[in-house]
Amino acid sequence: MKKRVFSLLLAVLTLLALSGCGAKPTAQTPAPAPEAPKVEKLRIALVLPATVDDLAWGQSMVEGLKAVQKTMGEDKVEVAISEKLGGAVDAGSAIRQYATQGYDIIFAHGSQYQSVLTEIIKDFPKTTFAYGTGFTTHPNVFAYDPQAQEGGYLLGMLAALMSKSGIVGIIGPMESGDAVKYNYGIQQGVIAGKAEVKSRIAYTGSFNDIVGAGNMAKTQMSAGADILTGSSQQAVGALRAVAETKNAYWLSTDMDQSGIAPDHVLAAQVYNWEKIVKKIIELRKAGTLGGQHLTLSLADGTIELKYNAKLADKIPAEAKAKIEQAKKDIISGKLKVELPKK
Amino acid sequence: MNTKFRQVLKQVLVLLAALAGALLVGALFLLLAKSDPIKAYTVMFSGPVNDKYGITETLVRTAPLLLVGLGIVISFRSGIINIGAEGQILAGAIGATAVGTSLPDMPGVILLPLVFLVGGLCGAIWGGIAGWLKAHLSVNEILSTVMLNQIAFQLYMFLIRGPLIDPQEVSYGTGVPQTAIIPAQIWLSKLIPGTRLHSGIIFALILAVLVYIFLWRTSIGYRMRAVGAGPEAARYAGIRVEWYLVLAMALAGGMAGLAGVVEVTGVHHRSLEGLSAGYGFSGIVAALFGRLHPLGTIPAAILFGALLLGAEMMQRAVNIPAAMIMVIQGLVVLFVVSSDHFQRNPGSLAQLKAKVFRGNVDKEGGEL
Amino acid sequence: MDGIINSEIMIIILAAGIRLATPYLLAALGEMFVQRSGVYNLGVEGIMMMGAFSGFYATLQLGSPLLGIAVSLVVGALMGLLMALVSVTFKAEQGISGIGLYMFGWGLSGLLFRLYVGGITSVEGLKAVKVPLLSSIPFLGPVLFDHNGLVYTAFLLVPVTGFILFKSSWGLNVRAVGNKPEAADTLGVSVVLIRYQCLIVGGMLAALAGAFLTIGQANMYADNITAGRGFIAIALVYFGRWSPWGILLGSLLFSLADSFQSMVQVLGINFPYELAVVLPYMVTIIALAISYGRVWAPAALGKPFQRGTRG
Structure with missing residues (x-):
C-alpha cells in the first residue's frame, strides 16, 4: 500500500514538474503581446457572483457597462467580465489577475467581496476598485450602495393601490442585504398606499432557486396575493409563475423585467449603473481613485421608477399622482424611508 | 528497482493519457464555444505553475481541499462516507468567528489555538450528529449529511445575518450578511508577502502526517480501520463498532471544520457568504484521487487546487462562459477515474468502498 | 393563525406537496434501479441539469413540451450511458x-444554454390536465387530479416500477445482479448488461425530473436550476430503502413539509424563516430516525463486477 502511494505521489509530482517545464516556453509567447497602447483605452473589468444573464443584479450592471461602452466608443473602452464567482476565494484570484493585467477600473459587483478587496488593493494603488453593496472605502476603492428601500417604497404604494384582494406578496431570497432594504421599503409603501392592504413576506432560503421561488409565488397567490414582488436571481422564477396567472401582477427590482412578461410587470425599480460607472470614470480622470461612498438613490437619478408602457392604462391616474408626490418628497428629503434597526 | 521504475512510468503514462483524453474532448467544447483550445490549455496548465501568483493561489486552494480530504480519508477508512463536509466547513468557520470576535483582547498565542479548537469542535459535532444517527438509529449517512448540509447552510446564514452580523452593517443600513472582522492577532501569517498564501497550508500538511500516524500507528486508528474493513468481524473481535463510527464522523467533521477555520483565519478574516466554495465536494475527489491515503491526498489536493485555479484562469484568458470550467473539471475527473482501470485491478480499496456505500448493513443480501 | 388551517388551505398545501414531490419521485425511482443493480450514481444532479436544459431547449425550438420530454429522455439515456461506461466498463x-x-452535467448544461439561448427566456410548458370525473370529487379532486401529465406519470410509476422490480423476470435479474452478481453471472445473467440498462433507465428518469422543473414548473431555464434536488433524490432512495413505496413515502413527506412551511410563512410567522426552510430536511431525518430498524441493502452496491473474483 505504502509503496503504491509513494509511487503515485512521485507520478503526480513528475506530472506537475512536466507540465511546469513544458508550459514555460509556451507561456512566454503570449507575454510580448500586450497590445501596444496606440489609443489610450480605458480598461474595465467586472467580477460577478452570479451570471451575466440573471435578469437582476448582475445583468443590470453588465447592461450599464455596455451602455457606457457604447456612448464612449468601443475603441475607447474595453470591458472584461468574469461571472459565477460566488466564492470569495475565486473572486479574489480574478480581481488580482485583472489588476495585474493592468485594468484601470475593477468592479467587484458583490457585497461579499469586501474582505478580498481590502487585501488586494494595497498592491495596486493606481487601480480603481469599486464594489457594492457596501460602505467601507479606501483611497482607491469606491463603495456603492443602492437605496433599494426608496424604489421599494414607491412600488409598495403602487402595489397597495392596485391590489384588489388586499394582499401583496413578497418572495424574499434570504433576509439580508439589499433584499431586506427592498422588502422594508415595500412594506412601508404598502402601508402608506392603503392602510388596510396587507403585505406578506415569505423567504425561499436561496438566492438562485428559481423553481422554489416559482412555487412560493404559487403559494402566495393561492393564499390571496395578487400583486407580487421579490429580489435577487431567484425572483425571475416567481415572476414566471405570476405571468401564468390572470389578474396577477409583478413588480421588479434591480432591472426592468417586463421583457419576459410584458402583460404582468406593472413597474420596476431600475438601477442606473451607467450613471454610477460614468461618475467613477470621471472621478478617476480627475485624479480621485476612490474613497467615496456612492449611494444610488432617486434623488440623483441612479434609481429610477419605470412603468411598463403596455400596462400604463391599468394604473389609475390618482394612484400615479400619489406615487409621483411620494417620489418628489423622497427626493426633496421630506419623506425618509426608514431602514430596519436591530 | 527497474520494475518499480517501469511501474511508475506506466502510471504516469496512463495518467497523462487520461488527461490528454479529457482535454481532447474538452477541446471539442472549446471549439463549440468558438475559442482557441491551444491558447486555453496553455493558460490552464501554465497559469497555476508559471509564477509566484499561480503557485501561491494554487496552494491557497490546496489547504482547505487537503483538510477536507483528510476527513474523507478517515471516514472512508472507517467505513462511513461523509458528503456533509460543506456543512461542517460552515460549522467550523462560524464557531471560530464567534470565539474570535467575542474575545478581541486576548493574546494571539491563547486565542489562536482556542479558535482552532472551537472551530474543529463545531465541525466535529456537526459531523458527529450524522455518525450518531447512523450508529444508533441506522440513519444512512448519505441521507443525513445531504440534509445536514442544508440545515447548516441556513443556520450559518441566520447567524451571519442575525446575531453575529457586523454591527457596522447594521449602523450603515447595508445589512450585508457577514460577521465583524476577527482580531488581527489571530490572522494566519502570510508565507510570502504580497500573496494570499498563509500558514494554513503548513498546518494542513502537518495534519496529513498526523492523520497518517493516527490511522496506521495507533490502536484507535487500527480499530477504526478494522471497523471499515468489516463491521461484523470487528464486532466479533470485541470492537465497539458504534463508538468508532461516531468517532470517525466526528473526526471527519472536525477536519472539515478546521478547513473552515483556516479559511476564516487565513483568507477572509470573517465569516461571509459563499465561504465553503464547494470544497466539501472537491475535497472528496481529492481524497479519492489520493487513494484514500493521508499522504496520497497531499499531491492530489495540490493537483486539484491547480485544476480549480487553472480552469478559472483559462476562462478569463479566452473569454468563454464560466460553465466551461465545470465541463473541463468534470471531464478530467471522469477520465482520470476511468484510467484507474488500466493501472491496477480493483483490489481491497474497491471492496472497502463497496462496504461504505452500501451503508450500515446488518444483513447481507438475504432479501431478494 | 386560529382557524386558518381550513380545508381550502389544506387543499393548497396538499396539492402543492404532490406537485413538489414529482421531481424527487422521478429521480429517486430511477436511482432505485441503479442502486438495485449494484451501482450508485452520485451524478443524478448533473443528469437532472442536462435533462432540464435539453427539455427546455427542445420545447423552445420545437414548440412542443412533449417533444421536449422526448429529447430530455434521450439526453438522460446518454448521460446514463456515460456513467455506465465509466463505472461499469x-x-x-x-x-x-x-x-x-x-460537474460535467452542470457545466455542459450551463455552457449550452449560454451558447444557444443566451439569456433567460420562457417557454410554454406542460398544462395542467384535469382528470374527467375524478377531478370533481370534493377535496380529493383538486388535490390529486388537477396536475400536469408528468405529475401523474411520476405517481403511476410507483406501482409500475414496483411491479417491474418485484414481479418481472428483468426485475429479478436486476435484484440478483445487485445482490449476488457472481451467482447471477453463473446463471447466465449478464451483470454488465443489466447495470448498463439500469443506469440508462436511471438517467432517463433523472432527466425527466429535470425536464419537469423547466417545462412542468418554472417554464424557463436558469443556471443551477436543480438547486440540490438531485442530491435530495439520492437521499430519498436510502429513506425509501430501495423500494418504490418507501421512496413515495419519503418524497411525499419531504414535499408536504416543504409546502406546509411555505404556507406557514405566507400566512405570517414571527420566528426566523430559516426554521421554516429547514423543516423538510429535519422532518426527513427525524422520520427515518424514529422508524429505525434492520437495514437491508443490495449486497453488491458500489462494487465493480469482475468475473472470477469474489467481490
Whole structure:
C-alpha cells in the first residue's frame, strides 16, 4: 500500500514538474503581446457572483457597462467580465489577475467581496476598485450602495393601490442585504398606499432557486396575493409563475423585467449603473481613485421608477399622482424611508 | 528497482493519457464555444505553475481541499462516507468567528489555538450528529449529511445575518450578511508577502502526517480501520463498532471544520457568504484521487487546487462562459477515474468502498 | 393563525406537496434501479441539469413540451450511458465518477444554454390536465387530479416500477445482479448488461425530473436550476430503502413539509424563516430516525463486477 502511494505521489509530482517545464516556453509567447497602447483605452473589468444573464443584479450592471461602452466608443473602452464567482476565494484570484493585467477600473459587483478587496488593493494603488453593496472605502476603492428601500417604497404604494384582494406578496431570497432594504421599503409603501392592504413576506432560503421561488409565488397567490414582488436571481422564477396567472401582477427590482412578461410587470425599480460607472470614470480622470461612498438613490437619478408602457392604462391616474408626490418628497428629503434597526 | 521504475512510468503514462483524453474532448467544447483550445490549455496548465501568483493561489486552494480530504480519508477508512463536509466547513468557520470576535483582547498565542479548537469542535459535532444517527438509529449517512448540509447552510446564514452580523452593517443600513472582522492577532501569517498564501497550508500538511500516524500507528486508528474493513468481524473481535463510527464522523467533521477555520483565519478574516466554495465536494475527489491515503491526498489536493485555479484562469484568458470550467473539471475527473482501470485491478480499496456505500448493513443480501 | 388551517388551505398545501414531490419521485425511482443493480450514481444532479436544459431547449425550438420530454429522455439515456461506461466498463470508483458526472452535467448544461439561448427566456410548458370525473370529487379532486401529465406519470410509476422490480423476470435479474452478481453471472445473467440498462433507465428518469422543473414548473431555464434536488433524490432512495413505496413515502413527506412551511410563512410567522426552510430536511431525518430498524441493502452496491473474483 505504502509503496503504491509513494509511487503515485512521485507520478503526480513528475506530472506537475512536466507540465511546469513544458508550459514555460509556451507561456512566454503570449507575454510580448500586450497590445501596444496606440489609443489610450480605458480598461474595465467586472467580477460577478452570479451570471451575466440573471435578469437582476448582475445583468443590470453588465447592461450599464455596455451602455457606457457604447456612448464612449468601443475603441475607447474595453470591458472584461468574469461571472459565477460566488466564492470569495475565486473572486479574489480574478480581481488580482485583472489588476495585474493592468485594468484601470475593477468592479467587484458583490457585497461579499469586501474582505478580498481590502487585501488586494494595497498592491495596486493606481487601480480603481469599486464594489457594492457596501460602505467601507479606501483611497482607491469606491463603495456603492443602492437605496433599494426608496424604489421599494414607491412600488409598495403602487402595489397597495392596485391590489384588489388586499394582499401583496413578497418572495424574499434570504433576509439580508439589499433584499431586506427592498422588502422594508415595500412594506412601508404598502402601508402608506392603503392602510388596510396587507403585505406578506415569505423567504425561499436561496438566492438562485428559481423553481422554489416559482412555487412560493404559487403559494402566495393561492393564499390571496395578487400583486407580487421579490429580489435577487431567484425572483425571475416567481415572476414566471405570476405571468401564468390572470389578474396577477409583478413588480421588479434591480432591472426592468417586463421583457419576459410584458402583460404582468406593472413597474420596476431600475438601477442606473451607467450613471454610477460614468461618475467613477470621471472621478478617476480627475485624479480621485476612490474613497467615496456612492449611494444610488432617486434623488440623483441612479434609481429610477419605470412603468411598463403596455400596462400604463391599468394604473389609475390618482394612484400615479400619489406615487409621483411620494417620489418628489423622497427626493426633496421630506419623506425618509426608514431602514430596519436591530 | 527497474520494475518499480517501469511501474511508475506506466502510471504516469496512463495518467497523462487520461488527461490528454479529457482535454481532447474538452477541446471539442472549446471549439463549440468558438475559442482557441491551444491558447486555453496553455493558460490552464501554465497559469497555476508559471509564477509566484499561480503557485501561491494554487496552494491557497490546496489547504482547505487537503483538510477536507483528510476527513474523507478517515471516514472512508472507517467505513462511513461523509458528503456533509460543506456543512461542517460552515460549522467550523462560524464557531471560530464567534470565539474570535467575542474575545478581541486576548493574546494571539491563547486565542489562536482556542479558535482552532472551537472551530474543529463545531465541525466535529456537526459531523458527529450524522455518525450518531447512523450508529444508533441506522440513519444512512448519505441521507443525513445531504440534509445536514442544508440545515447548516441556513443556520450559518441566520447567524451571519442575525446575531453575529457586523454591527457596522447594521449602523450603515447595508445589512450585508457577514460577521465583524476577527482580531488581527489571530490572522494566519502570510508565507510570502504580497500573496494570499498563509500558514494554513503548513498546518494542513502537518495534519496529513498526523492523520497518517493516527490511522496506521495507533490502536484507535487500527480499530477504526478494522471497523471499515468489516463491521461484523470487528464486532466479533470485541470492537465497539458504534463508538468508532461516531468517532470517525466526528473526526471527519472536525477536519472539515478546521478547513473552515483556516479559511476564516487565513483568507477572509470573517465569516461571509459563499465561504465553503464547494470544497466539501472537491475535497472528496481529492481524497479519492489520493487513494484514500493521508499522504496520497497531499499531491492530489495540490493537483486539484491547480485544476480549480487553472480552469478559472483559462476562462478569463479566452473569454468563454464560466460553465466551461465545470465541463473541463468534470471531464478530467471522469477520465482520470476511468484510467484507474488500466493501472491496477480493483483490489481491497474497491471492496472497502463497496462496504461504505452500501451503508450500515446488518444483513447481507438475504432479501431478494 | 386560529382557524386558518381550513380545508381550502389544506387543499393548497396538499396539492402543492404532490406537485413538489414529482421531481424527487422521478429521480429517486430511477436511482432505485441503479442502486438495485449494484451501482450508485452520485451524478443524478448533473443528469437532472442536462435533462432540464435539453427539455427546455427542445420545447423552445420545437414548440412542443412533449417533444421536449422526448429529447430530455434521450439526453438522460446518454448521460446514463456515460456513467455506465465509466463505472461499469472501466470499473471506476463510483463516488468520484458520480461527482465528475455532476460537474460535467452542470457545466455542459450551463455552457449550452449560454451558447444557444443566451439569456433567460420562457417557454410554454406542460398544462395542467384535469382528470374527467375524478377531478370533481370534493377535496380529493383538486388535490390529486388537477396536475400536469408528468405529475401523474411520476405517481403511476410507483406501482409500475414496483411491479417491474418485484414481479418481472428483468426485475429479478436486476435484484440478483445487485445482490449476488457472481451467482447471477453463473446463471447466465449478464451483470454488465443489466447495470448498463439500469443506469440508462436511471438517467432517463433523472432527466425527466429535470425536464419537469423547466417545462412542468418554472417554464424557463436558469443556471443551477436543480438547486440540490438531485442530491435530495439520492437521499430519498436510502429513506425509501430501495423500494418504490418507501421512496413515495419519503418524497411525499419531504414535499408536504416543504409546502406546509411555505404556507406557514405566507400566512405570517414571527420566528426566523430559516426554521421554516429547514423543516423538510429535519422532518426527513427525524422520520427515518424514529422508524429505525434492520437495514437491508443490495449486497453488491458500489462494487465493480469482475468475473472470477469474489467481490
